[in-house]
Amino acid sequence: MLIQPIDYFLVVWFALAAMSTAYVAIDQYRNNPEPVVMKWGFILVTLYMGPIGLLLYVLADKEPRPGEHEAFIRPLWKQGVGSTIHCVAGDASGIILAAAITAMLGLPMWIDLIVEYLAGFAFGLFIFQSLFMKSMMGGTYRENVRKSFVPELISMNFMMAGMAPVMSFLMMGRDMRAMEPTELLFWGVMSLGVIAGYALAFPSNVWMVARGLKHGLMTERKPGSRFDIESGRSKQTTAPHTSHSDDRQHGRDAKSKQVAEYRGDGHGGHPMKDGHGSHPMKTDATRPQIAALGSVSVIALSIGMIAPANWVNMALSAWDVGGIIMPRGMIMDRDTPADAMRDMAAVDPRLVSASYGLDSRGDRELSYRVENGVKVFDLSTSVIRWTILPGVTVDAYAYEGQIPGPRIHIRQGDRVRIKVHNGLPEDTTVHWHGLILPNEMDGPTEITQKPIGPGGSYTYEFTAEQHGTYFYHPHAKPDRTQALGLYGALIIDPAVAGDEVPTDHDYVIQLQEWLLREGLTYPAMPMDGGQPNYFTINGRSYPATETVRMKVGETLKVRFIGTNNGFIHPMHIHGGPFEVVARDGETIPASARFLSDTVNVGPGQRYDVIWTARRPGKWLIHCHIAHHTANNNVEVNGGGGLMVVIDVS
Numbered sequence: 001m002l003i004q005p006i007d008y009f010l011v012v013w014f015a016l017a018a019m020s021t022a023y024v025a026i027d028q029y030r031n032n033p034e035p036v037v038m039k040w041g042f043i044l045v046t047l048y049m050g051p052i053g054l055l056l057y058v059l060a061d062k063e064p065r066p067g068e069h070e071a072f073i074r075p076l077w078k079q080g081v082g083s084t085i086h087c088v089a090g091d092a093s094g095i096i097l098a099a100a101i102t103a104m105l106g107l108p109m110w111i112d113l114i115v116e117y118l119a120g121f122a123f124g125l126f127i128f129q130s131l132f133m134k135s136m137m138g139g140t141y142r143e144n145v146r147k148s149f150v151p152e153l154i155s156m157n158f159m160m161a162g163m164a165p166v167m168s169f170l171m172m173g174r175d176m177r178a179m180e181p182t183e184l185l186f187w188g189v190m191s192l193g194v195i196a197g198y199a200l201a202f203p204s205n206v207w208m209v210a211r212g213l214k215h216g217l218m219t220e221r222k223p224g225s226r227f228d229i230e231s232g233r234s235k236q237t238t239a240p241h242t243s244h245s246d247d248r249q250h251g252r253d254a255k256s257k258q259v260a261e262y263r264g265d266g267h268g269g270h271p272m273k274d275g276h277g278s279h280p281m282k283t284d285a286t287r288p289q290i291a292a293l294g295s296v297s298v299i300a301l302s303i304g305m306i307a308p309a310n311w312v313n314m315a316l317s318a319w320d321v322g323g324i325i326m327p328r329g330m331i332m333d334r335d336t337p338a339d340a341m342r343d344m345a346a347v348d349p350r351l352v353s354a355s356y357g358l359d360s361r362g363d364r365e366l367s368y369r370v371e372n373g374v375k376v377f378d379l380s381t382s383v384i385r386w387t388i389l390p391g392v393t394v395d396a397y398a399y400e401g402q403i404p405g406p407r408i409h410i411r412q413g414d415r416v417r418i419k420v421h422n423g424l425p426e427d428t429t430v431h432w433h434g435l436i437l438p439n440e441m442d443g444p445t446e447i448t449q450k451p452i453g454p455g456g457s458y459t460y461e462f463t464a465e466q467h468g469t470y471f472y473h474p475h476a477k478p479d480r481t482q483a484l485g486l487y488g489a490l491i492i493d494p495a496v497a498g499d500e501v502p503t504d505h506d507y508v509i510q511l512q513e514w515l516l517r518e519g520l521t522y523p524a525m526p527m528d529g530g531q532p533n534y535f536t537i538n539g540r541s542y543p544a545t546e547t548v549r550m551k552v553g554e555t556l557k558v559r560f561i562g563t564n565n566g567f568i569h570p571m572h573i574h575g576g577p578f579e580v581v582a583r584d585g586e587t588i589p590a591s592a593r594f595l596s597d598t599v600n601v602g603p604g605q606r607y608d609v610i611w612t613a614r615r616p617g618k619w620l621i622h623c624h625i626a627h628h629t630a631n632n633n634v635e636v637n638g639g640g641g642l643m644v645v646i647d648v649s
């Protein structure tokens with residue numbers, strides 16, 4: 001599923017890469033006169049580098065017209081391209097294969113890099129470089145491995161110097177889907193890494209080709225093959241030499257002249273008419289030059305492998321954090337643990353099992369059945385998409401598919417049994433906030449009970465001894481899971497009707513903070529990167545909140561519940577003071593009740609207040625932190641977020 005803009009780009013990229021690769025593969029076999037190992041080099045590199053691989057192929061290697069390959073590939077830069085291609089084909093194949101395997105095995109990033117380097121070097125040396133050399137120069141495989149070792153080492157070092165930091169920073173960046181081989185993003189990062197590695201390895205390859213340390217491109221026209229255009233042509237098709245280094249080199253190689261009309265040491269195509277042409281490759285590079293280049297390559301490699309560890313936690317693996325997306329602005333240090341990252345990660349939109357529009361409201365009374373005098377409730381959790389404003393949805397964790405969760409409305413003295421089923425991708429438990437009950441029914445995970453794992457169940461049973469305004473919420477990672485929507489009201493009517501302060505209307509207000517960015521929902525929390533930008537009352541932001549309708553002279557009981565995690569919300573009602581009649585479920589004795597127009601509702605707190613409609617009109621209930629009455633800083637119809645209108649007629 002495409003959930004980020006980068007995903008759309010990657011679809012385009014890989015479609016182009018597939019077409020480019022198909023073209024190069026077909027053209028190599030139909031039209032291009034070069035050795036098989038080189039054909040495969042370009043095919044693989046085009047697979048990894050997409051349209052860029054295709055560009056390199058047509059600019060540097062593809063025979064423009066029959067018979068021109070030898071002359072076409074002669075320029076030094078093209079020879080450098082060829083040399084880099086067969087390095088990258090081998091190295092990148094090893095690195096990518098190793099990256100996919102280490103990710104699936106859950107090895108930490110720093111071990112991944114070492115395994116990838118070794119695999120890349122082995123692939124490059126034992127397969128591409130040595131086979132290429134052998135097809136070029138003949139001789140034994142072992143001999144060619146020995147001769148290829150130093151040039152391959154230098155090239156591989158630069159290749160990995162480019163590829164390693166790209167992998168480290170992007171795989172361990174905000175969008176850690178890049179760590180999962182099952183995600184398109186993983187392959188996108190690999191492609192970008194190969195491009196960076198290619199760019200870094202190219203200059204050293206040009207030099208090594210120029211100095212006869214590596215071979216670049218060559219032409220192969222096997223007698224009788226479709227590329228055998230030699231018969232009927234004179235020898236000049238096999239390219240005259242142009243550079244002075246050629247002449248110098250040729251003096252030395254005089255003995256092999258009749259075999260190799262053109263040296264393959266860098267500047268030209270090698271005719272290989274018989275398909276077995278071979279000649280010794282001589283280098284004029286000095287040992288100090290090779291040693292100096294080698295040491296620079298080692299430094300580049302060290303920087304590429306080690307420098308990212310200054311910023312990202314290289315001890316983490318794909319098993320730890322693969323697939324998660326972090327909020328912008330979260331401080332992720334080199335020692336930020338995986339748990340901290342998972343705690344703040346976005347809800348995976350692909351886990352959403354149901355979507356609800358503005359026509360669905362939360363806080364609906366939960367129905368029950370009576371079994372042997374016990375009220376039995378079912379309460380299940382799942383991942384849903386919930387609409388908080390027209391066109392604005394959050395991906396939430398919800399009880400019974402609603403935000404807030406369903407209201408559990410019982411009577412003091414009731415025996416209740418609540419069967420909780422966990423449909424979330426992570427642990428949960430339920431805590432019955434403020435209730436006096438048996439310890440094992442209280443909910444704190446690992447303290448009074450084992451967590452309810454994904455797909456698991458747990459049955460809570462207790463007798464409601466108190467009455468008043470309560471609520472329930474998870475006590476397994478509430479930092480994350482309550483912030484994502486797990487909360488619901490628990491309203492207990494008194495056994496004795498006189499214990500209730502009577503009013504004409506009764507309205508429950510459950511507060512919540514949300515962090516919604518770029519189509520992803522993160523658990524809002526008071527820390528860097530976690531600050532909320534949307535706020536809801538009963539699962540809606542103003543102007544999508546409900547309107548309370550009443551008449552002049554009527555009374556309204558507002559039950560504020562701090563179901564949110566992060567802020568103390570100063571809840572204020574316009575149109576005159578209200579009377580605070582209960583706090584945290586406990587009714588305040590008549591003599592101690594007090595008038596106020598604002599109550600600070602902290603997380604977990606409840607206030608029952610009674611407001612009288614003194615005058616007709618529209619009177620507001622709202623939070624007095626002004627930012628909490630805006631929707632992502634936008635005010636619509638006079639506000640947003642934590643606002644409810646009381647319409648008095």
Ligand SMILES: [Cu+2]
Binds near residue numbers: 625628
């Ligand atoms: Cu507030």
